[in-house]
Amino acid sequence: MIHLKRNLASHILFFPKFYYGLAEFSKVAEMDWDKLRIFHAVADAGSLTHAGDTLHLSQSAVSRQVRALEESLNTTLFHRHARGLILTEQGELLFEATRSMSKRLDAAAARIRDSEEEVFGELRVTTTLGFGTLWLAPRLNKLYAQHPDLNIDLMLEEKVLDLPMREADAAIRMKEPSQADLIRKRLMSVRIRLFATPAYIEQHGTPESMEDLSDHRLIYQRTESIQVGASSSLTSELLTYDIPSRLTVNNYFGVLQTVLNDLGIGVLPDYVVEEYPHLVRILPDVESDEVPVYLAYPEELRHSKRIQAFRDFVQDEIVDYRKHLRELST
Numbered sequence: 001m002i003h004l005k006r007n008l009a010s011h012i013l014f015f016p017k018f019y020y021g022l023a024e025f026s027k028v029a030e031m032d033w034d035k036l037r038i039f040h041a042v043a044d045a046g047s048l049t050h051a052g053d054t055l056h057l058s059q060s061a062v063s064r065q066v067r068a069l070e071e072s073l074n075t076t077l078f079h080r081h082a083r084g085l086i087l088t089e090q091g092e093l094l095f096e097a098t099r100s101m102s103k104r105l106d107a108a109a110a111r112i113r114d115s116e117e118e119v120f121g122e123l124r125v126t127t128t129l130g131f132g133t134l135w136l137a138p139r140l141n142k143l144y145a146q147h148p149d150l151n152i153d154l155m156l157e158e159k160v161l162d163l164p165m166r167e168a169d170a171a172i173r174m175k176e177p178s179q180a181d182l183i184r185k186r187l188m189s190v191r192i193r194l195f196a197t198p199a200y201i202e203q204h205g206t207p208e209s210m211e212d213l214s215d216h217r218l219i220y221q222r223t224e225s226i227q228v229g230a231s232s233s234l235t236s237e238l239l240t241y242d243i244p245s246r247l248t249v250n251n252y253f254g255v256l257q258t259v260l261n262d263l264g265i266g267v268l269p270d271y272v273v274e275e276y277p278h279l280v281r282i283l284p285d286v287e288s289d290e291v292p293v294y295l296a297y298p299e300e301l302r303h304s305k306r307i308q309a310f311r312d313f314v315q316d317e318i319v320d321y322r323k324h325l326r327e328l329s330t
Contacts, residue, residue, distance in 0.1 A: 038065040039077065040098040043091065046084045103166050119309040120149035127172040130221075130252025131293070132156040135271050135321075136172065143313045150306060158251070163298050170297040170310055175229070177296040184296040185311070187318050190269045192231045192288035195279040200262040207265070207282060210241050217245040217264030219255050230288040235267055238286075274324055 041051040042062060052062045070077050077091035087095055106122075127136060132154060140152060161167040164181055171177070177184050207213050218239075223232040239246075245264070249255045252268060256276070259266035265282050269291070273279060295314055301307045 035065050035069045035072075036094075036098050036101075038062055039069050039094065040102060042066055042078070042085065043087055043095040043098075046086075048085070100165075119147040119305045120151075121306060122151045122153055123170065123306045123310055124153040124155060124168045125170050125172070125310065126155040126157070126161045126168040128158055128174060128251070129156040130255075130269065131172060131174070131271075133253045134256065134269075134275065138275065139313075139317050142317070143310070146313070147309050150309065163296060166298070169301060169304075170295065170307060172314070173294050173296060174291055176292060176294055181299050182296045183299055183302060184294050187293045187295050187314060188322070189290040189292055190271055191290060192234050192267060193270050194265050194282035194286055195259060195268050195272065196265045196282050197260060197262050198278065198280055200259075200264065201280055203262070206280075210238070210283065210286070213238065213241050213243050213265070216243070217247060218243045218267070219247045219249065219258050219264045220267035221252055221255055222248050222250055230291045231267065231269075234286075234288040238267070271321070273328065274321065277328060 038051070038055060038057070041054050042048060045051040045054065048059045048062050048066075051057075052059045055062065066077065073090070073094075075090045076088050077094060078085040079088060125136075133156065137154065140154075143152070144150065155161065155168060160173065161171065163169075163171055163177070164179055172187070176186075204216060207216060220235045220238075221231055223235050247258060247264060249258065252272075255266045255268055256272055258264070259268065259279070260276070270287075273281075295311060297304075297307050297311075
């Protein structure tokens with residue numbers, strides 16, 4: 001049974017909100033990891049039964065451990081009701097600490113498992129929903145062909161996850177990362193342009209000027225998007241031309257799907273042309289500034305075999321992507 005005292009001392013500085021008195025800390029320091037591990041599973045699942053299934057323990061055994069933990073802290077960690085369990089304020093504080101500790105332990109275990117010859121284990125990659133679904137995901141079969149024991153956890157969201165705090169292992173971002181303790185590499189640049197299907201153009205005609213857009217439906221990603229400022233700037237400029245019919249979507253994947261179904265003219269990144277070469281570019285002189293695409297990962301993962309494998313894979317795919325674009329343009 002592993003005592004928490006050593007572990008907690010190394011983590012206290014990371015959880016200022018968890019500080020609620022030296023007396024309480026001395027109680028926490030006496031807890032063992034088994035109880036904290038079970039508490040964490042219950043808090044994560046919101047149910048004694050589901051936590052028991054995960055831990056391979058009976059519901060009664062899980063309940064006894066949680067009650068013992070509450071008694072040792074002299075506090076209530078969960079509100080219990082018919083629909084499940086809800087963390088109390090004190091429970092939220094403890095869950096914040098165990099969640100961060102769990103992430104650190106997982107990261108340490110992954111780094112320890114990194115082999116000199118093999119690439120295996122979990123790699124958490126984050127990028128935007130549009131880039132992840134339209135560019136990255138279709139190529140991952142090549143990465144798995146090279147490294148079948150690698151497990152990718154692909155987190156697609158516009159929110160910029162905190163890599164130094166290990167919310168992800170690697171990120172592909174649409175702007176240069178601001179944190180100083182990250183390794184970053186510029187992969188490529190994209191531009192945001194206007195596209196429509198041949199069927200839409202046949203029915204509604206081709207706009208010859210920005211003013212002509214008022215006769216069409218404009219489909220675009222919401223201008224408050226976090227990562228792609230160039231897209232917002234271009235869209236804001238387009239909207240000055242009094243376009244009465246609009247459709248907004250919160251990611252490029254949704255914009256593309258509506259364009260493919262002939263709903264209007266879409267504001268989309270140029271990399272969609274590779275997978276959908278039948279799309280027609282509208283107003284060829286209209287485009288955004290360059291949008292830089294960066295790969296980033298924490299300095300501490302510089303020698304990770306998983307990171308090296310992913311980095312090499314992405315760089316090779318960028319080379320093939322550029323070659324394919326040149327072929328399409330000739």
